[in-house]
Amino acid sequence: MSNMPGKEFNIADSGATKGTHSPTIAVPDITHHASNTTVDAPLLRNIASPADVKALPANQLMQLCREIRATLLNYGHRHGGHIGSNLGMVEATVALHRVFDSPRDRIVFDVSHQSYVHKMLTGRALAYLEPEHFSEVTGFTNPDESEHDQFVLGHTGTSISLTCGIAKTRNAEVASNGSSAIGNVVAVIGDGSLSSGVAFEGLNNAAEQGGNLIIIFNDNEMSIAGDFGGMYGPLARLRASGGTAQPNIFNAFGLDYRYVEAGNDVDALVAAFEEVRDTDHPVVVHIHTLKGAGYEGETDAISATHQQLQHTTATDEAEGITATANVLHDEPWHSDHCNLSDHNPHEGQCEASHWQNPDASLGKPEDPRKHYGKMAMAALEPRFAAEPGLVVISPATPGSNGITHDFRERAGSHYVDTGITEAHAVAFAAGIARAGGTPVVATTASFFQRAYDQFFQEMSLNRSRVTVLDFLGGLSGSDNTHSGAYDLAMFANIPQVTMLVPTSGRDFLDDLAWATLPADTAGAPVGSVVIRVPGEGVLAAERNPELLPITGTHNADAIRSERTLEGMLAWRVNQSGSQAAILGLGNTYPLAERAAAALAESHGITATVIDPRQCTSLDTDVLESLRERHSLIITLEDGQLEGGWGEKVTAYYANHWQHSNGSNKVDKPHNPRVLNFGATKEFTDRVPLSELNKRYGLTVDAIADAVTRCF
Amino acid sequence: MSNMPGKEFNIADSGATKGTHSPTIAVPDITHHASNTTVDAPLLRNIASPADVKALPANQLMQLCREIRATLLNYGHRHGGHIGSNLGMVEATVALHRVFDSPRDRIVFDVSHQSYVHKMLTGRALAYLEPEHFSEVTGFTNPDESEHDQFVLGHTGTSISLTCGIAKTRNAEVASNGSSAIGNVVAVIGDGSLSSGVAFEGLNNAAEQGGNLIIIFNDNEMSIAGDFGGMYGPLARLRASGGTAQPNIFNAFGLDYRYVEAGNDVDALVAAFEEVRDTDHPVVVHIHTLKGAGYEGETDAISATHQQLQHTTATDEAEGITATANVLHDEPWHSDHCNLSDHNPHEGQCEASHWQNPDASLGKPEDPRKHYGKMAMAALEPRFAAEPGLVVISPATPGSNGITHDFRERAGSHYVDTGITEAHAVAFAAGIARAGGTPVVATTASFFQRAYDQFFQEMSLNRSRVTVLDFLGGLSGSDNTHSGAYDLAMFANIPQVTMLVPTSGRDFLDDLAWATLPADTAGAPVGSVVIRVPGEGVLAAERNPELLPITGTHNADAIRSERTLEGMLAWRVNQSGSQAAILGLGNTYPLAERAAAALAESHGITATVIDPRQCTSLDTDVLESLRERHSLIITLEDGQLEGGWGEKVTAYYANHWQHSNGSNKVDKPHNPRVLNFGATKEFTDRVPLSELNKRYGLTVDAIADAVTRCF
Structure with a gap:
């Protein structure tokens, strides 16, 4: 509805006549x-x-x-x-x-x-x-x-x-x-x-x-x-x-x-x-x-x-x-x-974040949704001229996700506001994909719950090349009706979905570029790609490289050289160590680095640090490689553990048990233990993120404590 | 719409005049x-x-x-x-x-x-x-x-x-x-x-x-x-x-x-x-x-x-x-x-099952949906007179779920067909619950995907006392658009939902009776209850007690004596054994008994056999009790493993590791291994159930093999 250039007027054009107050409105x-x-x-x-x-x-x-x-x-x-x-x-x-x-x-x-x-x-x-x-x-x-x-x-x-x-x-x-x-x-x-x-x-x-x-x-x-x-x-x-x-x-x-x-x-x-x-x-x-x-x-x-x-x-x-x-x-x-x-x-x-934070528009730095949303739109916009089928779809929530009024004006027909209609928006996107276009559907994780069936049927089952931008996914201080703590359990358990969880703006843009590769491009996705837009944890680390003590600012070499399915699904080992491996998914990745740094300092342990970059398949090469020198694997995620990601890692080792010498004796180094850090299955209402992180053990201290207990 | 008594007419009442064929219809x-x-x-x-x-x-x-x-x-x-x-x-x-x-x-x-x-x-x-x-x-x-x-x-x-x-x-x-x-x-x-x-x-x-x-x-x-x-x-x-x-x-x-x-x-x-x-x-x-x-x-x-x-x-x-x-x-x-x-x-x-099985109406025994659906309606119907607020809601799918025409006629206003509107049906049910009524919403698992957001918001977050009858949940030979393999990943990961997975008609009725206890009854649920209607595996065992070699026909004593939340969530240990414990969820429970019987015969192992009866919380008392004499826990479920139930059991032991003597040495008997049997994350299209069971290792042979490899 907002995709109509020329339909907005300033007050001078409106024909509104200055006059007396309406007698019926109780003006304060x-x-x-x-x-x-x-x-x-x-x-x-x-x-x-x-x-x-x-x-x-x-x-x-x-x-x-x-x-x-x-x-x-x-x-x-x-x-x-x-x-x-x-x-x-x-x-x-x-x-x-x-x-x-x-x-x-x-x-x-x-x-x-x-x-x-x-x-x-x-x-x-x-x-x-x-x-x-x-x-x-x-x-x-x-x-x-x-x-x-x-x-x-x-x-x-x-x-x-x-x-x-x-x-x-x-x-x-x-x-x-x-x-x-x-x-x-x-x-x-x-x-x-x-x-x-x-x-x-x-x-x-x-x-x-x-x-x-x-x-x-x-x-x-x-x-x-x-x-x-x-x-x-x-x-x-x-x-x-x-x-x-x-x-x-x-x-x-x-x-x-x-x-x-x-x-x-x-x-x-x-x-x-x-x-x-x-x-x-x-x-x-x-x-x-x-x-x-x-x-x-x-x-x-x-x-x-x-x-x-x-x-x-x-x-x-x-x-x-x-x-x-x-x-x-x-x-x-x-x-x-x-x-x-x-x-x-x-x-x-x-959406909840602002309700939580009414000062956001009064001078605070841009929140992650606006920040990464604008970044995404800026990356897509130059392609509009050459790609008529590239369309950004927002079911009534553009502004808070960085899809600014100015962008929408410039995007013209490359932007569609479908109204408050997530189900339509996703089916509409599947139609665009079927016709060879490149749809990008953007809204808040909790609102996407309304399109769950369309994600299953029209999108995934049909391998529709739809890109989903999942905003406010993961933990936040939101109210209980808008929490993104359940997004991964929703998206990542649908067959044939690829869900990417970038840990920097650079990766985010790289993920978006791959997901929206024109059909028939070599290496393009064969089906739908959900990208969880980075949240506060990642943005804070991008603003303060000290929060990434191992990688510092992101290294250009670390970015994928090839955009292929295999390349996109490969986990990234950012530090090779031994004894413990810390896998930090998405917004928890900076925490993984900080926890590893703390372990090095306090215990002399050089932990392996991994950015999985996606959460819909396991990189079994990496998981197998960890057996040799690691007895403890730690998974971090800023969402619900039940139905989430870390438990899949746990189940992998449990169901791929290695027997040494053909006997049934447990050979510890070959079967690492896994500890999962993430959120309890519960609703939370306007609990500050820092408090949630403490509650769920998503802190350097809690991770260090857990490791200490294991060695 | 079908909830209108007196609105149906046989041909004699219709006023239709016998006449010549319409000239426009091409009659064969x-x-x-x-x-x-x-x-x-x-x-x-x-x-x-x-x-x-x-x-x-x-x-x-x-x-x-x-x-x-x-x-x-x-x-x-x-x-x-x-x-x-x-x-x-x-x-x-x-x-x-x-x-x-x-x-x-x-x-x-x-x-x-x-x-x-x-x-x-x-x-x-x-x-x-x-x-x-x-x-x-x-x-x-x-x-x-x-x-x-x-x-x-x-x-x-x-x-x-x-x-x-x-x-x-x-x-x-x-x-x-x-x-x-x-x-x-x-x-x-x-x-x-x-x-x-x-x-x-x-x-x-x-x-x-x-x-x-x-x-x-x-x-x-x-x-x-x-x-x-x-x-x-x-x-x-x-x-x-x-x-x-x-x-x-x-x-x-x-x-x-x-x-x-x-x-x-x-x-x-x-x-x-x-x-x-x-x-x-x-x-x-x-x-x-x-x-x-x-x-x-x-x-x-x-x-x-x-x-x-x-x-x-x-x-x-x-x-x-x-x-x-x-x-x-x-x-x-x-x-x-x-x-x-x-x-x-x-x-x-x-819905898919009949499409798969066009002979069903030509003399084959009643399928599980009709069987258990009729049973549920027969249990609810006598209560209508005394409970004006007790309402069965079917979004356009009554007949295949055993909600027969005759029942609907008798039920009158206690039955509502909302049309093909799952989202409305669940919100409507939440409204009924809020007013003190007792809503029972019944349809097929895959159609319930359309109400995912209402399950989250109106139902669970609001602790609405809604009973959901989840038909065709779990594996079946359905086509890819109607598969119930994903129902547990959908329902059981929503906070504040209790999902029951009965393994007999008796338990099913007991679950239904508890879920629909009038509000303010002692022991009544405080929120929503999803009941997965038993499928083919359970019905076959009820028809042939030989498929339940351990319990045979269900024992009256085994039925819960008290209908309280604690009682309903307690897992049922049907056979106490050692070395291996087999946990068979829902439709796989009879398989758990058969696998245990095979292990006894071929390996002399008396396995513990457990019917968890629900899949939204772990019975930690039972899980802890297994540590002592079991080195292997086997979970069986007839749905997708990812986001499913068995991985929660695996994660439990991984995250509650017992260290012996305060050291970090692995003390095997205290930390059992867990093996998970269930479905791969994939779409399947009209693959017969028996073939799916083979594919996913849900057979006596596959389980026995796995156990053998562990001992």
Whole structure:
């Protein structure tokens, strides 16, 4: 959708007329720049639960919204987060808690980015009002935090299915007992999230099921790519018609439908929700909201654009809103804190690292995803002119992975944003490969889980020459919904996949060059190649060669001379030693060098140090060569041990036991022991990487200790 | 969709008027009952490639269709297969090859069940005409078989995405070079397949992309559940209006649209396809076909129903066609050969075992899926009255998994068919669990790959009390798109999942009872439980106790006395011995007993024999107890070793090495060796199970040999 050159406009081109604020948007009366000021929010501070929202006089709702908006802006400015989508949902969330009776009525926020206001109204306002409490709530809904939260959600599109399940159980209880503890069931889903397949599956099942189910479709137009295609053109015409135009995609799924143009007018929303409360059948309430509504400075333009909606064409409308979006994105906490980034219109999915690290855009060095992502794009770009079939595909997550707006503009049709559609993206890539093109699919490890079946079927089974750039693979301080600790167990156990795990920018580019060799080039891969984009461990070592005490800066000679399958799969022995061999996969490779250096210093042991460079096959030549002089093999990986890589090394020696002299006596030097270091099978939530490394023994001390115990 | 009691009609109720054949359907002039007769098909026999279809005089096309239909019927009767969907696509496929120029024009058949006619017209007619050649082609498209086949496909819904990729590359080549070797790009997708999320993702991306792309929507109405919900009601109205009614779901995705009511009239189809050939933008051609068209005996009713379409209400229409479908399903090779089985309206996904074994419905004993599936349903059914929230969910695959039509009728709202929507099904189940209900989701292991992300996020991370019945897990003679060899690597490496692997019907029921214990029951699981439904190895042993020489028939005392998490996770030591311990997981457990018996007889070794009963955690008490008297541990599993179970046992001993006397000397009896038996990481295609077992050493001889080499 962002692959459309010429479709973006600055505010001057948008046709937006500077005018007065829309009377319906509760514009805050303080500025968020006053970052040292505590927000004055007397109404909000007195909201301990939704009952307090219900108890307010109706004429104070707008003031409450104003306070919430001010609180969000202050919070966003100081802490970061998905402020834009929450700003747009202020009035709707107040109206939800005014009309519905949570937790008896169940509200499920899709992907739960837009749940900050909900949290404020359900006893957690202080966590947004007072800096010392900012870290007390997570960025997602969480049942452990509140009885008003239904699920921990960080991936898009499942809210309709989840609410179908809740409603199904309520229906069954009512049918059986005449009553249920569950009242209305409400899904809140944004237009960006609606591009994911599971959301359509949910829509198609909702009407089928019947019974009370309310789907609030929060349409902030951030998914508009233009008026020409996909569902967003018809959606724009639907809005322009005040909800009357056909085709209406919700009707097409058999669903009842209401439209609320004034999606930031709390009174209009209260009225609309009251109408559907206790409905006896599924109904979609399409509310037209303004992402970032109330953002100081751009408010005039926003309001103007908003007001124009009813009398502009869909085209103008799209342009006007895109302009507003661009302006909003100039503010750092509107853009990259959700990794959906600069100018990317989808707000549905967020990646975790920034959520963890809201200061990243405020002067910290570039993170590994952006760093290596930009590097990869810079390597591919010069090839575009000669290789028409070379295409970078990003399912709605370019910016955080270094696929910058400028790159996308220059790439033109060599870049495709498929929306939040990992399954489509991978099948699409398989199609490109089948036609002789060279697809590169890039997103975050945990989002790739959505394409698992396409990796198996369309990609691997068909030996499609697809290159996968796996970002945020391995351990990180991410939240539990975005952890990359499981990427290797996912990719590397699929037959016919080659997964490369480069340990430097140089290797990364070399891997990318090989994976994307034009078809029929000598030595080109015969099937798909997954490249795990290096993470913090590798980037830190590249920035500080002292972290690589053995190899220092990477040696040009160490780079593969030949790009052949055999060459790419060969493990690299960077130091030959004896007694112990340390195999450091990917991000743990610098640790392998440091541990070896420590062993040399403290124990006089010169360990062999190996960079396996890939994790889908064992280099049995290297493994066999280690038998002679090594009694201990140590594998390091920064992901889950179960289903991971090190256990394959362990199993190799166990299943290729060498008997000396034909007897069954154990001949120790020929059958080295293997120790595996890596992550426990568990979910972790915003645990700093350094703490995870300690927990899993991925430290120099832990490795040295283990070696010491063995000798 | 099948969860609607009272919505099915026999032919007498359908209102279908017996009448003459529709003049547009090429009814075969021979009967398929003449199963010893070679089909007389002079035109078809002379079709060596699509060029021969183009060379035929127009007035011979209908005769060609007649011959193809006769050939399909004869083939289906003798060999089995997806005959119904192919019968409906005879004319459309002839028209496709009449109008388009494959392989320059690329045709992708979704899930590729309906590609038999395509195969006949692309040089492979003999494989359908002559019994001795029947096994020469696979049931799916396959580029290794023909340049006219684009992909190996056995899962639904990806054809639109795949063709988007092919078209994208063509577009790029044309833009760059002014030409491309690729012409028109055509996706052929059925109405059943359209319920899967990835198909919607594809639709939403097709218009966005632009350029030539033709989507043939083969609407045989087999997904109709009624006129009230989901997309099928609006689709029925769309058909009834001759393609003019709104909402039109394809328009809602921004796509151009054509309607062909006479979807079994080859001339009408040729004309329609000629109109869209070389289109410069994506267009959907919605063709209304009759699944099973020409099936002898029911043809009258079929034709009558078909003719009625333009002047009946959507309701009548749905009923009429459902009636026809039911009649068709009475013929064994119309029903269960595609595991979508009796009365299930979806034809999109097929499971492999029956395709392998077309005689299954002709008198062979019930396969394990039906056997254990029925057993599970029989155990759940009596609970329905008291447990309103107990729900069985099948994403479009009930019949082949023993969830019979009769059961579904009786289950009423306790059974939900979600369509071909695994992702929705699992999120839906998580919603049910959140509301306090007890969901049981049942389908085939390879289809569950589509819900991998929902297993991670909505199910496991949220500790949703979902029970997953994993059918066809482990090794089987399935084709490569439906193999269950990877299920354990998928499920068992997800944190917080408990995966049970029962080794008898009794254990299976016990596992199911525990997994579905009502919430808040003492000992109930705190999160999700995956139960791998026993396969052939277990069923054979249950039928023949001699295959269990140690335990014989299962001993009542061996069944868990307490249903607690600890109790469920405890491994069961069925024979205590020394020297060697054999751990047989799931379907390999009977092999473990037989190997132990052979060792006793031939080597005088009494091996310890263990049934681990689950594969998500190690019973360290048992593992530690083995150190004392065992120097060899053998793990058996009937799935992929990499990422599998046995390697976790190996890694356990490697990482819990016992040093004797505080030194680092290896003290062999305390550190047993582990040998892992299981499958190589590879795709296998219709290799008989016995051959796979031999290949992977899962035989008594191979195990005995390995043990002998160790002592």
